[in-house]
Amino acid sequence: MPSGEDDLIARYFKPLATDPGALGLTDDAAFLKGGGDDLVVTTDAIVEGVHYLIGDPPDTIAKKALRVNLSDLAAKGATPAGFVLTLALREVNEQWLAPFAQGLGGDAAMFHCPLLGGDTVSTPGPLTISITAFGRVPPGGLVKRTSARPGDRIVVSGTIGDAALGLAFLSGKMTADDAAREALIGRYRVPQPRVGLATAVQKYARAAMDVSDGLAGDLAKLCAASGVSAAIDAGAVPFSDAARGLIARGRSAFEIAVSGGDDYEILCTIPDERLDAFVKAAGEAGVAVTPIGRIVDGHASPRWSDAEGREIVLPRLSYSHF
């Protein structure tokens, strides 16, 4: 006597619930085995028309919904343990749900982060996807954003600004050649959470967070939370070839890149004496990391400067929902 809701879950999501703790999605709850590790919990929601565009492919939406959470876990030094999914749907549209579930399942397998449970509800509004993800760290080992200290090197993973520039294309605010366009839009639609970097972050970083609302704004948040300031060498910020090409053409691309958000790279601070070990561990994990500045004393906003040491004033630091 399965209802429509149970049927939907059985068809699309039960195949993803391979972990014993998921209880085959036949129960009201799931469980995570206890143990010495602390459990890290993070939650992120995405809304149709706000966090993704209505025509975006369902599999990329699923991946993004999970990956933004995996990115938070990695930035806290946590290894994925599983996630729960809440879907608020206007209708049961199989042509949307089938690729959504497939994209989600692929990522859950790839990142070893199994679906544990969830809730499916109807809404007259935009499709809304909320994921709460769990990770494990050694006891007391969560890497906070409040613990940066003057002298720490500031390091980011990967490249900055690709997703924000991709979104600028999608919303018609920029133009570029086809190859650059595709690369940047791809980064917007499907971020690359730095799951592989989690252990190195846990081991070597003093403070960390993921870059989701723009590097400039997120760095300012990390500094404010730690009661410190920062000096950033804008010329050291790592950009992809596609982004670099756009930045060479004008200042606005630079501003979009460092304040636009959706990077899902890791921003962390590393004591000088641990930097080499961190870079080595990151290399072994296959993730590029780049020092871009230093934590300094004070409560001023982080100072950005160019190769000649001239201050760069950014018109806005990040994206806010309200």
Add this chain to the structure above:
Amino acid sequence: MPSGEDDLIARYFKPLATDPGALGLTDDAAFLKGGGDDLVVTTDAIVEGVHYLIGDPPDTIAKKALRVNLSDLAAKGATPAGFVLTLALREVNEQWLAPFAQGLGGDAAMFHCPLLGGDTVSTPGPLTISITAFGRVPPGGLVKRTSARPGDRIVVSGTIGDAALGLAFLSGKMTADDAAREALIGRYRVPQPRVGLATAVQKYARAAMDVSDGLAGDLAKLCAASGVSAAIDAGAVPFSDAARGLIARGRSAFEIAVSGGDDYEILCTIPDERLDAFVKAAGEAGVAVTPIGRIVDGHASPRWSDAEGREIVLPRLSYSHF
């Protein structure tokens, strides 16, 4: 440099984040201390206009959003450990947020289930509240819905049908005197999760779930999941005085009561030899529990019968979102 979103969180939700694991809501994640216990995870979302009515008081909406999750934890035998909250808001309306946060904080304190983190996003659609809650059980101690066995007594907590009858009033489908009306609507708006019963369920129940989609349908689900059937004595089902008055007036109130849902009572199966101990433990926890039937062999839908043993055929078993 707090954005509107950070400001909103600092003002309304930081006061609720008293647990050290919440990190003062200044981080991207929270943590739960490890230990021998398994962690039980449950998630439930409620949507304006679907799960609550647009004019419902914000404090009762908050309480309901948390309590439906606490009910799931209790039914699994788990003691609350904390929760994360996702709010999808159309606008920042202080007149709505202030009482919402106050209602949520009151319940979090009362049920010892602290806010650990969350996400706040904007939506053009209905206000949507998603909560993922955590509880602890001894290792391997989660009480499933798949483990009922023939011979088990079927027991429910509290009274059945009040909330569904309350909703019937609110939506104009029924009339009654003012006192009954108030009592039933109150049960719809603010369910009473049986948190106090969790330890007894964990200790004595073989299978359990909470009644959220209607007793008849949820019992059928429990039986299907366990590969068994059930015989229910309809006359034994516990009703409040207010519900009993309505049921005496006609069959439709009975049908609404046993299939309407929103009860958030615990439905569990108890081996005969543990029934007395369970009833005693429930009494000590201050929760009434009532045996209403027995698990039997077979795969048929549960059979409901009246005092004379005549079968009662229910036109529908539960509420489905789709």
